[in-house]
Amino acid sequence: MPWHPRQLTTEQLEERRLAAAKLLEKGYSQVDVARKIGVSPASVCYWAKALKLRGRAGLRQRVRTGRPPQLTQAAWGEIAQLLSRGAREFGFETERWTLKRIAQLISRRFGVHYHPNYLAVPLHRMGFSPQRPLLQARERDEELIKAWLKRDWPRIKRGLDVEGQPSFSWTRQDTRFKGPQPPHGLPSAMRLF
Template identity: 30%
Template sequence: MSGGTYSTYDLRIRAVRAVVDECLPVTVVAQAYGTDRSTVHRWMARYRRGGDAGLWRRPVSGRPRKLRGVDGDALRRIVLAPASDYGFETDFWTTRRLVQVFQSQLGILVSKQTVMRRLHEAGLTYQKPEREYFELSEEERQEWIQSEVPRIRAAVRRHGAILYFQDEANVSLTALLGKTWAPCGQTPKQGVTGKRGGVSAQSAITPRGELLFRLHDKRIASQEVIDFLSQMLTHHRRRHLVVVMDQAPPHVSKKTSAYIDSQPRLHVFHLPKYSPDWNPDEKVWNHLKHQELKGHQAKTKAELKTLTETKLARMSRDRELLRGIFFRCCIA
């Protein structure tokens, strides 16, 4: 929300519940959600007065609106339905498409600016969607919540264990480019290497914002997963670890499973298939690639490995950043 003037209803709910249910300090929640402490305190006051309903955006006075017949719920029903239901080729909504729908179906002629304002007031923001795989099974995910989550919590309590979510990623030599200011009509240039390749990496994050990581010069296979799990056990010599990871082949191979079975302090659980959105560690890589390494100038794998290690080490020292990353994940 940083840099903007609107907060969504969902964001306000999640922020308040982080304070109420997770007992996180207001300062930590404010930083995690890109706002200031006074705003979070104001949301808390509204929540105490009216519960969840108190966090809805309040109506304001003014001239009657052209879209006064379309309330927030009606607007949300339109936007949350696929745009293809209204005759468009793809499922994505733009203000231009909404203007066309209002004109063709409701006979209301409005500007894109008006539509944008009403979208914000309805608690909607313009976002890049996360991938959701066609193969995803919602039944399997719900079964996982009902059966595996209690087992994970029980293992943490029984062994006094530290809970980690693990994931791996490939960091590419081809940098992601951000935006910058330039004269109108003159597209700026950014030098990048034309070489292919990258660095493989693994990391694991805890709810408290602890981050462990390991870099590799080759593709991650079973042995690399075992090496990282061994590193985690060595880092916590006297503690049990509960590690949640996805079902990638190196994670469920016979070799990896045999190693896990041989370690009495290691308890591994696997996420449902095709559920990267349920892994908080996935957000670590998203932050690294889109923030820390955006527009990087590494020209070789060696330079990229050094740069990636430096950035991850810096992130590992920023507990507030990592706690925010963890608790923005829906499963957290």
């Protein structure tokens, strides 16, 4: 069964390379190994070269280098709890969390500076996703809308049920209340039924 690269951890990737090594050592061709494992022949070619030069150790996962994380997993957990308390509690004007505000919170609380654009990835890993507030007119009056729906809408809807009432659309004729219409192109005098 082929592996699917976007779903694999680093340990699973190493396991896939080692499985390819076993097949190569058994005498399978690189193309056959690529087909069996579900990778490109170029990948198997690269792995075969590493196997020949460094043995199985050349296919094992390497220690990842790079800058160590500035915040621990516990600190990220604390950030999640802080975010759930709301933005107003930390001195912001609205409850809306933006990446810039989260970066400011982390800087104040932990003394660590993160660029706002970087924060999207770790926040997504913690289960947060971008939320956009619904746009509503400032003049919107919910009580007035409820009253309109209760008082005026039934009268308007009843008016639509009357046959021959013109459509509210000026772009097309409303044919809902006029009975069956002839097929397109036939004059109304040539009704099929």
